[in-house]
Amino acid sequence: MIADQPDRPIDILLWGASGFTGKLVAEYLTRVASGTDLRWILGGRSRKKLERVRKELSAIDADTANPDIRVADAQDWQSLEALVDGVKVVCTTVGPYALYGDALIDICARKGVHYCDLTGETPWMRHTIAVYNDVARDSGARLVHTCGFDSIPSDIGVHVLQQHALQTLGMPCEEIAYLVTKMRGGFSGGTVASILTRADNSTETRRVISDPYSLNPPGVQPGPDASDQRGVGYESALGTYTAPFMMAGINTRVVRRTNALLGYPYGRDFSYRESIATGSGPVGFMAALAITGAMAGFFGALAVKPLRRLLANKVLPKPGEGPSREKREAGGFTIKLVGFINGMPRVQCTVVGTEDPGAGETSKMFGESALCLALDGDKLPWPGGGVLTPAACMGSVLVERLRAAGMTFEAESWS
Numbered sequence: 001m002i003a004d005q006p007d008r009p010i011d012i013l014l015w016g017a018s019g020f021t022g023k024l025v026a027e028y029l030t031r032v033a034s035g036t037d038l039r040w041i042l043g044g045r046s047r048k049k050l051e052r053v054r055k056e057l058s059a060i061d062a063d064t065a066n067p068d069i070r071v072a073d074a075q076d077w078q079s080l081e082a083l084v085d086g087v088k089v090v091c092t093t094v095g096p097y098a099l100y101g102d103a104l105i106d107i108c109a110r111k112g113v114h115y116c117d118l119t120g121e122t123p124w125m126r127h128t129i130a131v132y133n134d135v136a137r138d139s140g141a142r143l144v145h146t147c148g149f150d151s152i153p154s155d156i157g158v159h160v161l162q163q164h165a166l167q168t169l170g171m172p173c174e175e176i177a178y179l180v181t182k183m184r185g186g187f188s189g190g191t192v193a194s195i196l197t198r199a200d201n202s203t204e205t206r207r208v209i210s211d212p213y214s215l216n217p218p219g220v221q222p223g224p225d226a227s228d229q230r231g232v233g234y235e236s237a238l239g240t241y242t243a244p245f246m247m248a249g250i251n252t253r254v255v256r257r258t259n260a261l262l263g264y265p266y267g268r269d270f271s272y273r274e275s276i277a278t279g280s281g282p283v284g285f286m287a288a289l290a291i292t293g294a295m296a297g298f299f300g301a302l303a304v305k306p307l308r309r310l311l312a313n314k315v316l317p318k319p320g321e322g323p324s325r326e327k328r329e330a331g332g333f334t335i336k337l338v339g340f341i342n343g344m345p346r347v348q349c350t351v352v353g354t355e356d357p358g359a360g361e362t363s364k365m366f367g368e369s370a371l372c373l374a375l376d377g378d379k380l381p382w383p384g385g386g387v388l389t390p391a392a393c394m395g396s397v398l399v400e401r402l403r404a405a406g407m408t409f410e411a412e413s414w415s
Ligand SMILES: NC(=O)c1ccc[n+]([C@@H]2O[C@H](COP(=O)([O-])OP(=O)(O)OC[C@H]3O[C@@H](n4cnc5c(N)ncnc54)[C@H](OP(=O)(O)O)[C@@H]3O)[C@@H](O)[C@H]2O)c1
Pocket: 015, 016, 017, 018, 019, 020, 021, 022, 044, 045, 046, 049, 072, 073, 074, 075, 093, 094, 095, 096, 097, 100, 118, 119, 120, 146, 147, 148, 149, 150, 151, 188, 189, 190, 191, 192, 194, 318, 319, 320, 321, 322, 357, 358, 359, 362
């Protein structure tokens, strides 16, 4: 901690540090910052809560975990202007972002402050692209959404797989299937709040959610992909039944935006899909059917107001809540990305996270994204500002950080 250098810019402001995910990110940054000169601070709307968080952090690192505190409210522009003063990167867990995110991203876009978040709200991202992309391009602010479980394993996994295809086959894969082969974890209250916010939407919002190219730059030609998988599927080349994956509607749009932002390095006809692999034979089929039914039941219940209220009040975690430490540490995920050329599998990439995807691994991916924006600016592949994706903005620089932090991104030939 650099308490005696008040004029030095603050590398990272963690905004929302009193929330469930914010506290995990604060713990992550405390561990990473220990013994370094990283200058980072805590932000939120309640000084009292932030002081409690700071006290808990001192149990991790008694010598240096003494970050400064800044207080502001997400709806109070003046307090937010002061919040980001002298800050290089704002890393925010204050969500649902469609409710609380507009003023902060507006200020960052105008002031040239880099920004990352954990939103998975595609209508809100489409809105920020429309309103802030050009402002951020002019100011140099790198604004990066989806820096957690949605959508880093997808966006960075595809980046790693396509790099491998280019190096070994001399061409990118025309088609990539992302298959979740193992996943254990829970939801935090903020994620539930975001899902509930999305459930209550207009016809226009539903149209944006179902558009497979909703995050592509306005006016560019879409590609060959149609709607996301809704029922039981079968990957014939891989011999596995598949079920719909809840995050596909977010991740696929992010991967397609990366391709468009970078000038189509994956090809203009690149096709991308995500699902859960359930295995072969009758057992695989029944598992896919069960997951499909459970998802349809869950979203069907959310569409009915009284059931939604019941789920929110009695069943699902509330803001500030989430999986326990034991559950987080027992969680994890394995994802296999398979790349096809002429319909044949040619390369594969395995992505592994060793903790609960939406909590432990998300705090790692998010913390590393913020560090990457703060410390690796000169090395980043994206030269300026804009509303960006993790892979377009940080690419291989972020891959190296995530590997060093314990995640696996391993590409190889198909076997
Ligand atoms: N991409 C992923 O994989 C992933 C994973 C996990 C979470 N998320 C997303 O991350 C976000 C946070 O989730 P969470 O579970 O950590 O939520 P949470 O526990 O409810 O935390 C929300 C934070 O926002 C703060 N906040 C709320 N209203 C505010 C306001 N008006 N002004 C300033 N601060 C305000 C809260 O402050 P108080 O403590 O004072 O209430 C708290 O610090 C959600 O949008 C969620 O969807 C994404």
